[in-house]
Amino acid sequence: MVEFRNVSYTYPSGQHALNRINLKIDDSEFAFVVGANGAGKSTLIKLILRELTATEGEVIVNGFNLSTMKKRKIPKLRRTIGVVFQDFRLIPNMTVYDNVAFALRVIDAPTKYIRARVPYVISLVGLTEKARSYPNDLSGGEQQRVALARALVNDPQLLIADEPTGNVDPARSFEIVDLLKAINACGTTVLMVTHQHDLVKYFGGRIININSGTIAFDEFIGGENET
Numbered sequence: 001m002v003e004f005r006n007v008s009y010t011y012p013s014g015q016h017a018l019n020r021i022n023l024k025i026d027d028s029e030f031a032f033v034v035g036a037n038g039a040g041k042s043t044l045i046k047l048i049l050r051e052l053t054a055t056e057g058e059v060i061v062n063g064f065n066l067s068t069m070k071k072r073k074i075p076k077l078r079r080t081i082g083v084v085f086q087d088f089r090l091i092p093n094m095t096v097y098d099n100v101a102f103a104l105r106v107i108d109a110p111t112k113y114i115r116a117r118v119p120y121v122i123s124l125v126g127l128t129e130k131a132r133s134y135p136n137d138l139s140g141g142e143q144q145r146v147a148l149a150r151a152l153v154n155d156p157q158l159l160i161a162d163e164p165t166g167n168v169d170p171a172r173s174f175e176i177v178d179l180l181k182a183i184n185a186c187g188t189t190v191l192m193v194t195h196q197h198d199l200v201k202y203f204g205g206r207i208i209n210i211n212s213g214t215i216a217f218d219e220f221i222g223g224e225n226e227t
Contacts, residue, residue, distance in 0.1 A: 001027050002048060002158065002191070007057035009043055017043040019213040020057070025191065027157070030184040032200050033193045035210035041193050044210065045162055048191075049081065050074050062157045079107060082151030086163035088143045090135040090150075096122065097131045100149045107154075117153060125149045125179060141172035148179065152188075159183065161192040165199065177203055 004023040010016050018040045025031055035041050046052040047059050050066050059066040062080040064073065090099050101118045109117075122131050125145040135143055144164060151159060161180055165173035177192070177199055184190040194200065200207055204223025209216045 003060040005058040007054045007059055010055045017213055027189055028187050030190045031206040031208055033208045039210045040213045041210055045160060050077055079154055080157045082156035082159045084147050084151045084161045084164045086166040088147045090143060090146055092135050095132050095134055096127060096146050099146055100153050103150050103153050121149045121153045140168045144168055144176055158189045163193055165196055173199060
């Protein structure tokens with residue numbers, strides 16, 4: 001669960017990024033977060049990841065109170081969250097398998113668990129035949145699916161997809177959202193930040209629109225794929 005209780009954030013420069021945000025995303029929900037550049041979307045994500053601490057109010061994520069938690073607890077929080085970035089952030093000299101396994105190796109997961117978990121997650125995103133390929137040998141859509149597999153390998157409670165379709169072609173964009181929807185159907189909470197309104201209109205669901213640091217719209221809408 002993600003909950004913002006009267007949260008504001010002001011950068012050291014004096015820029016007010018968020019103003020008295022109240023928001024609750026329940027376990028197993030799927031929500032789109034939309035808004036113009038500079039609206040506050042990135043600040044919202046950084047607060048969830050505890051890269052920033054709220055200037056005012058409380059942020060609760062997966063049972064952690066981020067406003068009062070000690071720095072030593074931050075790694076424990078982040079192990080409950082998977083993040084998919086627009087620029088993929090894959091390690092070019094590692095294979096698909098090793099890019100995904102890396103997320104488990106850095107937390108000293110048992111080798112036996114890695115050998116079982118990594119192939120399963122790679123198969124989940126449809127890349128079994130590419131497991132020994134390198135990122136530069138993959139299409140943009142395939143690279144994004146590797147990034148998604150890496151975010152999922154820790155079996156996170158919450159998956160944050162930050163503009164995950166920004167660097168792939170339109171057809172692949174719909175495939176990525178379909179995959180995120182399938183992951184969500186298995187019980188993972190998904191928060192997808194996007195500026196691609198055609199995707200939002202097509203899939204529908206919960207739409208959270210941030211404008212000038214406030215929530216301008218938070219509603220469920222029907223998708224075009226339902227008609």
